[in-house]
Amino acid sequence: MKYVIAANRIWYKNMPVKLAALTKQEFILIDKKEDLTFELLQDIKPRYIFFPHWSFIIPKEIYENYESVIFHMTDVPFGRGGSPLQNLIARGIFDTKISALMCQEDLDAGPVYLKRPFSLFGSAEEIYIRAAKEIEEMIVYIIENEPNPVKQQGEVVYFNRRKQEDGNIANLTDLEQVFNYIRMLDAKDYPRAFLENGNFRFEFQRASLKNDYVIADVKITKRR
Structure with a gap:
């Protein structure tokens, strides 16, 4: 078979x-x-x-x-x-x-x-x-x-299928939410959770949730 x-x-x-x-x-x-x-x-x-x-x-x-x-x-x-x-x-x-x-x-x-x-x-x-x-x-x-x-x-x-812009953590209000957004996008070929300011884009992975803060690796690139 x-x-x-x-x-x-x-x-x-x-x-x-x-x-x-x-x-x-x-x-x-x-x-x-x-x-x-x-x-x-x-x-x-x-x-x-x-x-x-x-x-x-x-x-x-x-x-x-x-x-x-x-x-x-x-x-x-x-x-x-x-x-x-x-x-x-x-x-x-x-x-x-x-x-x-x-x-x-x-x-x-x-x-x-x-x-x-x-x-x-x-x-x-x-x-x-x-x-x-x-x-x-x-x-x-x-x-x-x-x-x-x-x-x-x-x-x-x-x-609904989530889009790349849905990984923006700028408007989240809770540290646990931030941690969950980072980890749920932390996989090969997936767009990472991110923040942007006027000049730079910050992409996060390998997050760890502590009592009152989140630790994560960050990749910083110039905005296009």
């Missing part, structure tokens, strides 16, 4: 090798938008396509012809939409679930295969690394058990 892992983040680069060792099945990694084509999938004929972290719209002809499983870092239907990690932490929510759901036309609205509890403590990089491990275990479960997905239940709450 063949399976596809479609993920465009570094944390999932080695997942196919790990899953092949665990399941004795064949896994193919697709990490570029242009490589996820219907023609390629026709050659592979995967049982499932798993999307642990995919930043692009999945073409309709793909999810209508191949069972496609999305992993979303909220307890859906709460938190459908973009930037789930950052939206949760910005709302002061530090415990969530990772939901494995079937890809359908409506965003993050498909029926759910399973959910796993998940903590949002640590930097974004640490959180994503832990999430990759949790998702790996969920994929093994789905392959071994082929659960029937169940329709989502509850109030639907949508998240």
Whole structure:
């Protein structure tokens, strides 16, 4: 049996090798938008396509012809939409679930295969690394058990994809908020939490929250 892992983040680069060792099945990694084509999938004929972290719209002809499983870092239907990690932490929510759901036309609205509890403590990089491990275990479960997905239940709450300017900490009023904004954007290839004045931009990472102050590394650049 063949399976596809479609993920465009570094944390999932080695997942196919790990899953092949665990399941004795064949896994193919697709990490570029242009490589996820219907023609390629026709050659592979995967049982499932798993999307642990995919930043692009999945073409309709793909999810209508191949069972496609999305992993979303909220307890859906709460938190459908973009930037789930950052939206949760910005709302002061530090415990969530990772939901494995079937890809359908409506965003993050498909029926759910399973959910796993998940903590949002640590930097974004640490959180994503832990999430990759949790998702790996969920994929093994789905392959071994082929659960029937169940329709989502509850109030639907949508998240908007956060923009780079949303990382501005200038208007925050609480030190814990400042700490959370810095850590929730502290991951490879993510725009950092920042401040700007007339001449300079200050970008923060590796934050630590103390009793009455925050320590963080700062990168200072000239404003363009």
